[in-house]
Amino acid sequence: xxxxxxxxxxxxxxxxxxxxxxxxxxxxxxxxxxxxxxxxxxxxxxxxxxxxxxxxxxxxxxxxxxxxxxxxxxxxxxxxxxxxxxxxxxxxxxxxxxxxxxxxxxxxxxxxxxxxxxxxxxxxxxxxxxxxxxxxxxxxxxxxxxxxxxxxxxxx
Amino acid sequence: xxxxxxxxxxxxxxxxxxxxxxxxxxxxxxxxxxxxxxxxxxxxxxxxxxxxxxxxxxxxxxxxxxxxxxxxxxxxxxxxxxxxxxxxxxxxxxxxxxxxxxxxxxxxxxxxxxxxxxxxxxxxxxxxxxxxxxxxxxxxxxxxxxxxxxxxxxxxxxxxxxxxxxxxxxxxxxxxxxxxxxxxxxxxxxxxxxxxxxxxxxxxxxxxxxxxxxxxxxxxxxxxxxxxxxxxxxxxxxxxxxxxxxxxxxxxxxxxxxxxxxxxxxxxxxxxxxxxxxxxxxxxxxxxxxxxxxxxxxxxxxxxxxxxxxxxxxxxxxxxxxxxxxxxxxxxxxxxxxxxxxxxxxxxxxxxxxxxxxxxxxxxxxxxxxxxxxxxxxxxxxxxxxxxxxxxxxxxxxxxxxxxxxxxxxxxxxxxxxxxxxxxxxxxxxxxxxxxxxxxxxxxxxxxxxxxxxxxxxxxxxxxxxxxxxxxxxxxxxxxxxxxxxxxxxxxxxxxxx
Numbered sequence: 001x002x003x004x005x006x007x008x009x010x011x012x013x014x015x016x017x018x019x020x021x022x023x024x025x026x027x028x029x030x031x032x033x034x035x036x037x038x039x040x041x042x043x044x045x046x047x048x049x050x051x052x053x054x055x056x057x058x059x060x061x062x063x064x065x066x067x068x069x070x071x072x073x074x075x076x077x078x079x080x081x082x083x084x085x086x087x088x089x090x091x092x093x094x095x096x097x098x099x100x101x102x103x104x105x106x107x108x109x110x111x112x113x114x115x116x117x118x119x120x121x122x123x124x125x126x127x128x129x130x131x132x133x134x135x136x137x138x139x140x141x142x143x144x145x146x147x148x149x150x151x152x153x154x155x156x
Numbered sequence: 157x158x159x160x161x162x163x164x165x166x167x168x169x170x171x172x173x174x175x176x177x178x179x180x181x182x183x184x185x186x187x188x189x190x191x192x193x194x195x196x197x198x199x200x201x202x203x204x205x206x207x208x209x210x211x212x213x214x215x216x217x218x219x220x221x222x223x224x225x226x227x228x229x230x231x232x233x234x235x236x237x238x239x240x241x242x243x244x245x246x247x248x249x250x251x252x253x254x255x256x257x258x259x260x261x262x263x264x265x266x267x268x269x270x271x272x273x274x275x276x277x278x279x280x281x282x283x284x285x286x287x288x289x290x291x292x293x294x295x296x297x298x299x300x301x302x303x304x305x306x307x308x309x310x311x312x313x314x315x316x317x318x319x320x321x322x323x324x325x326x327x328x329x330x331x332x333x334x335x336x337x338x339x340x341x342x343x344x345x346x347x348x349x350x351x352x353x354x355x356x357x358x359x360x361x362x363x364x365x366x367x368x369x370x371x372x373x374x375x376x377x378x379x380x381x382x383x384x385x386x387x388x389x390x391x392x393x394x395x396x397x398x399x400x401x402x403x404x405x406x407x408x409x410x411x412x413x414x415x416x417x418x419x420x421x422x423x424x425x426x427x428x429x430x431x432x433x434x435x436x437x438x439x440x441x442x443x444x445x446x447x448x449x450x451x452x453x454x455x456x457x458x459x460x461x462x463x464x465x466x467x468x469x470x471x472x473x474x475x476x477x478x479x480x481x482x483x484x485x486x487x488x489x490x491x492x493x494x495x496x497x498x499x500x501x502x503x504x505x506x507x508x509x510x511x512x513x514x515x516x517x518x519x520x521x522x523x524x525x526x527x528x529x530x531x532x533x534x535x536x537x538x539x540x541x542x543x544x545x546x547x548x549x550x551x552x553x554x555x556x557x558x559x560x561x562x563x564x565x566x567x568x569x570x571x572x573x574x575x576x577x578x579x580x581x582x583x584x585x586x587x588x589x590x591x592x593x594x595x596x597x598x599x600x601x602x603x604x605x606x607x608x609x610x611x612x613x614x615x616x617x618x619x620x621x622x623x624x625x626x627x628x629x630x631x632x633x634x635x636x637x638x639x640x641x642x643x644x645x646x647x648x649x650x651x652x653x654x
Contacts, residue, residue: 006591037616044347051333082378083375090572106559109554110555
């Protein structure tokens with residue numbers, strides 16, 4: 001018997017609900033609250049049991065139209081790259097600052113998605129981010145930490 | 157009352173105040189379109205500026221900013237599937253598919269007309285019924301709120317995707333689970349944080365909505381880039397269409413507006429319920445009203461599906477001023493900021509406000525209406541230009557969507573943990589969307605989670621742990637009866653199909 005991905009997801013949801021229930025029992029409530037009609041554990045406990053109930057229901061009920069995906073037409077390579085470059089962007093944004101990291105993130109994302117119009121790639125990265133920063137930092141007075149621009153003496 | 161209305165009209169129509177409304181609408185629209193900045197931030201940013209003005213002028217400026225920001229939020233929902241505030245999530249259900257079909261101009265125009273109509277109708281309600289409606293808002297107790305939220309979640313699960321009720325309900329539970337992360341509101345006990353300080357304050361709404369909508373949409377577009385069935389969608393992106401609506405579209409919109417306005421206004425009057433529940437319930441209600449053929453179009457670019465939540469969220473915005481101005485109770489985060497501003501001006505909102513300061517009470521109500529007229533006049537000519545965002549080639553648009561998503565989060569927390577969390581949620585959401593697990597129920601559950609727990613807590617404490625509160629009050633029982641009816645109908649439909 002072949003189990004559909006939909007059912008596997010609901011099985012994973014059941015496991016998540018069980019884990020959530022376990023974590024719920026780990027919550028340390030105050031001793032005077034232990035037998036109160038409602039404490040920090042009550043709502044999560046309901047959620048965990050309801051989650052388990054729903055996933056079991058989904059697992060046991062027959063499936064009408066299981067979702068069919070043709071994995072051959074899905075572009076996993078480009079998506080993996082975009083996720084990777086966003087993670088790298090997340091890592092460097094604090095160290096390199098908003099301007100440099102964001103501009104480079106945009107520039108390289110355009111490049112890896114197949115763009116080769118260099119003028120537009122440049123305009124929609126460095127000057128675009130500078131304008132965005134000016135709007136936030138200069139006009140709306142929203143502070144953006146940027147060690148790189150600070151080092152260059154552009155922002156305080 | 158007539159005298160008060162005339163005083164309000166005179167104040168609101170002065171040249172200075174009209175200029176203030178225009179400025180407010182313009183800046184509000186721009187701020188609302190920026191990621192992570194909603195009406196609440198927009199108004200908060202205006203507070204220091206308004207302190208130099210007279211109270212009525214300051215409040216008029218803030219009302220303009222409020223409506224502008226709500227419209228700006230709808231724009232990003234429709235164009236890039238990135239709702240900046242919970243109230244515009246339902247707008248994306250049909251607005252974004254419509255934009256994808258090359259009708260971005262039309263979608264934005266429908267949003268503008270519906271917002272205007274919803275705001276107009278509710279401003280009239282506000283004008284004549286504000287004092288008496290405040291009593292209605294006080295009639296709602298915790299059990300009623302809890303039941304209303306259960307109804308909202310069940311309704312959105314039933315209507316968000318056809319034949320996927322169980323999947324949608326699982327998403328509701330997942331959304332509620334995410335909402336429980338962080339400090340418990342009453343006892344301050346931390347839950348599900350795994351000793352990570354970054355999770356102590358919980359997960360922010362903007363993070364979840366950007367991850368499940370904007371970012372996961374961007375990833376899905378790339379993932380399905382080679383899918384031949386998507387090719388036509390890509391071509392149509394450049395055919396953005398005009399803002400002109402044909403007779404059929406106008407008729408559909410005109411049918412949705414009155415009922416969604418009434419619902420939106422009444423829900424908006426209830427403190428805490430606000431634009432989010434109003435827009436979701438209006439979407440669900442509208443789906444029930446239309447014929448079978450129209451029902452099939454929901455989620456695929458239906459005019460009804462776009463007009464209803466847009467009308468309701470604007471009507472609810474006006475409605476939320478009822479408890480603020482008449483009782484001094486802010487019904488939403490935005491009106492809480494407005495309350496702070498009022499107190500800053502030395503004005504104490506409450507039942508006596510429209511007797512002691514009629515020029516403020518009525519001029520705010522009048523300027524809200526004038527603000528909507530100006531918003532429509534200012535934004536309609538801009539729509540064709542705004543809609544061109546979608547003509548941006550995919551190679552540029554996708555990184556820009558990712559940039560707006562990440563920046564929206566970074567601006568809120570200035571740490572990279574939230575960025576990684578968002579990427580993680582976006583990856584899971586993309587996978588779930590691939591298998592038709594709907595995201596709207598997750599978002600609504602996440603938004604309502606804390607409120608729902610709070611109202612369940614109060615209800616259970618009042619009834620000493622007994623679940624009798626579910627049927628003790630007739631209002632609670634009626635709301636729950638609707639919920640049971642929806643579940644039974646779903647079960648019956650599922651049984652019939654087999």
